[in-house]
Amino acid sequence: MSEQPLPVVDYMKIPDDGDPYLEGHKCGECDAIFLGERNICSKCGTRDRMGTIKLSTQGSLYSYAIVHRSFPGVEVPYISAVVDLDDGATLKGNLIKVDPDPEKINFGMPVEVIFADALGRKDRDGNSYLSYFFQPRA
Amino acid sequence: MTDAYVVGVDMIKFGRFPEKTVPQIGSEAIMMALDDCGMTIHDIQALYSGNLGQASGMVGQRILHEIGQTGIPVINVSNACATGATAFREAWASIKAGLYDCVLAVGVEQMGRGLLGGAGGGTGISKEGLLGSGTMPAVFAEAGMEHSNKYGTTFEQFAKVSVKNHHHSTMNSKAMYQIETPLETVMNAEMISYPNTKLMCSVNVDGSAAAVICSEKKTRELGLMGRAIKVRASILASDPWQERDLVMPDVNSCTRKAAKEAYEMAGLGAEDIDLIELHDCFATAEILHYDNLGLCEDGGAGRLIDDGDVALGGRIPVNVSGGLLSKGHPLGATGIANIYEVSTHLRGEAGARQVEGARIGLTHVIGLGSACGIHILEKA
Ligand SMILES: [Zn+2]
Numbered sequence: 001m002s003e004q005p006l007p008v009v010d011y012m013k014i015p016d017d018g019d020p021y022l023e024g025h026k027c028g029e030c031d032a033i034f035l036g037e038r039n040i041c042s043k044c045g046t047r048d049r050m051g052t053i054k055l056s057t058q059g060s061l062y063s064y065a066i067v068h069r070s071f072p073g074v075e076v077p078y079i080s081a082v083v084d085l086d087d088g089a090t091l092k093g094n095l096i097k098v099d100p101d102p103e104k105i106n107f108g109m110p111v112e113v114i115f116a117d118a119l120g121r122k123d124r125d126g127n128s129y130l131s132y133f134f135q136p137r138a
Numbered sequence: 139m140t141d142a143y144v145v146g147v148d149m150i151k152f153g154r155f156p157e158k159t160v161p162q163i164g165s166e167a168i169m170m171a172l173d174d175c176g177m178t179i180h181d182i183q184a185l186y187s188g189n190l191g192q193a194s195g196m197v198g199q200r201i202l203h204e205i206g207q208t209g210i211p212v213i214n215v216s217n218a219c220a221t222g223a224t225a226f227r228e229a230w231a232s233i234k235a236g237l238y239d240c241v242l243a244v245g246v247e248q249m250g251r252g253l254l255g256g257a258g259g260g261t262g263i264s265k266e267g268l269l270g271s272g273t274m275p276a277v278f279a280e281a282g283m284e285h286s287n288k289y290g291t292t293f294e295q296f297a298k299v300s301v302k303n304h305h306h307s308t309m310n311s312k313a314m315y316q317i318e319t320p321l322e323t324v325m326n327a328e329m330i331s332y333p334n335t336k337l338m339c340s341v342n343v344d345g346s347a348a349a350v351i352c353s354e355k356k357t358r359e360l361g362l363m364g365r366a367i368k369v370r371a372s373i374l375a376s377d378p379w380q381e382r383d384l385v386m387p388d389v390n391s392c393t394r395k396a397a398k399e400a401y402e403m404a405g406l407g408a409e410d411i412d413l414i415e416l417h418d419c420f421a422t423a424e425i426l427h428y429d430n431l432g433l434c435e436d437g438g439a440g441r442l443i444d445d446g447d448v449a450l451g452g453r454i455p456v457n458v459s460g461g462l463l464s465k466g467h468p469l470g471a472t473g474i475a476n477i478y479e480v481s482t483h484l485r486g487e488a489g490a491r492q493v494e495g496a497r498i499g500l501t502h503v504i505g506l507g508s509a510c511g512i513h514i515l516e517k518a
Contacts, residue, residue: 006262008269035384043379062382063287065279066332067271071253071264080270080331082280082385092270092385102332107287123262131268 001126008118008131011035020115020130022055024089033089057113058137059085066100075119083111083134097135110137140353142233143518144367145360146175149347149478151312152466155248158344160192161200164246167346167471168205171242175350175362179206182350183238188215188225188245189470197246218505219419220374221245222347222473227372227511229351239353245475246346247468254342270385275331275339275420277506281389282333282422289437291425293333297324298443299421300338300463306450307460309491314343314466324421338421343466347474349481357518366518367481370498371403377508389423392510393430393502400500400512401432408432411454411514412496413483415476417504418461427502428456450491458483458491473511476501484517 007014014020024033027041028049040047063082070076081095095111098104111134118129148170155163164187172178179202187198198212217224222245229243254274266272285291301321307313319337327335357366375396377388401407408431416431418424428439433447433454442448448456459465459479462472480499482488497517504510 008263008265032379032381063280063284063386065271065276065283065334066329067267067273067276068329068331069253069275070267070271070273074264074267076267078267078271080276080280082270082284082382084382088381090382090385094268094270102293107283118263118268121263121268127262129263 005117005128005130008129012130012132014130022091022113022132024053024055025050026053031088033087035089053087055089056085056087059083059091059111059113061095061105061107061109061111062090064095064105066102079105081134093132093134095134111135112137139234140236140355142230142369143352143354143357144349144369144477144481144515145352145357145362146171146177146350147348147478147481148174149312149471149475150345152314152343152345152468155344160189160197160246160248161204163248163344164189164197164201164244164346165204167246167348168201168242168244171348171350177350180208181240182208182210182242184210184229184232184241185212186215186225186229186241186243187212188221188243188473189247190216190218190221191248201244217509218507219417219469220473220503220505220509220511221470222475223501223503223511223513224374224473224509226349226474226477226513227374230369230372233351233353239356241351242348243351243474244346244348245471245473247470248344249342249468271331273331275334277387278420278422279331279334280386281426282420284386285426285439289440291440294321294325295440295443296333296421296425297321297335297338299418299424300324302443302449303418303457303461303463304337306458306491307464309489310460310465313460313464314341315460315464334420334422338463340419340462340467341464343468345466345468345471345475347471347478349474349477363518365485367484368516368518369513370406370516371400371512371514373400373403373512375399375510387506388508389504389506390426390430392508393427393504396510396512397431400514404514406498406514411498411500413458413480413493413499414454414456414502415459415461415479416456416502418457418463419467421463424456424461431500431502450493455493458493473501473503476503477513477515480515484515
């Protein structure tokens, strides 16, 4: 079992000395940004010109769903959010610290990416995970 | 290149048939489609068989084990919710290419109940409810709310789609349900993923549909031109790159690409279409496709549902079968079931729900991942 929490997705990096961040792969030819490692750009087809970037933690709400029915064991309701980051990437995740009420959710609202424990979920070996969430920008 | 004609087509009444096998359910629609044109399995030169649940289970061959092992080639097809349309298109292509002059396409599915989708496992822990939701109602809620963000489309407008399609299905004895659902009933039903309530989600059902497709020469030889349906366009598209498609499965650009190509192939425009069966897997999805199929200018979809343009009797009736929302959505069968529906109207045989004077119709399905199939059909 790992002493430190593990990253919830492979595009989350947890440096030994420093804050966790999300990593994008950006095409050197067309600037398309991808989540997860790759060598070929699926937008323009260019090979071997992918570079890694640290994704922005600032963005705005593009779309959402308020999930009232999910799989057994998943606490509802919650907001499933699609967020456009300021650097052009798009992420999906839970929007927290906002009431799950359409009256309280505004398109374009400024949000930030924060890192926190994965709601207490552990894998079969008992490992903890670090996840990311969106919350309204102060 | 020869034209291709649907000469026999039918679907079973959708429902739940846990006591039957997938090949048995598929065989039923095939026998009905063969009866529709007075043929037997011995007249068929190839079988294109669409199914998702048993994609590696040789469903097409097992169907022939039920109804006649004639030794013809069988092509088993799996392409998400575009599976049936893909099987039909492959059958069509074989006629166009001159490989055969009489082939059969079937789509069949036996569904479980409950939620489809969900963020997959992969490493370690479940991501569902942690990194948003991968359930289908949520994915299509997000697609609908994108439309709200751009054009101000409301929960009530999305709900009206479900009112309309449920109303249509009261005139279709082959639909799973024949019940009216007034607006307040739809909006007050259990919320699954806002803005989709339970009555705004398609019904998981078992079902099958089949079509016999012939070359022009064969259709004439058999004297079947009278009720034949000409395939004016058959298009399949995958999802072209979009900036958000890593987190939002693409249903829009894929449909737009297929629609543009289909109108070009048919030499027609959206204004020439008399009725449409489109992929209303959720009420939110139907609204998007009014824009995507060019039934209105971008953003005009909300007004189309408000004004009744897309209801039976309106300018361009959509999903007069009841759609996936009420007729039901047996994934692999849906693409051929909507070809059956449009063909029935073009033949003037749709009874109470007949779109008067229908001459040209369009069918649309989209499978996430993504695959979009569009067919344009015309009375021969
Ligand atoms: Zn590129």
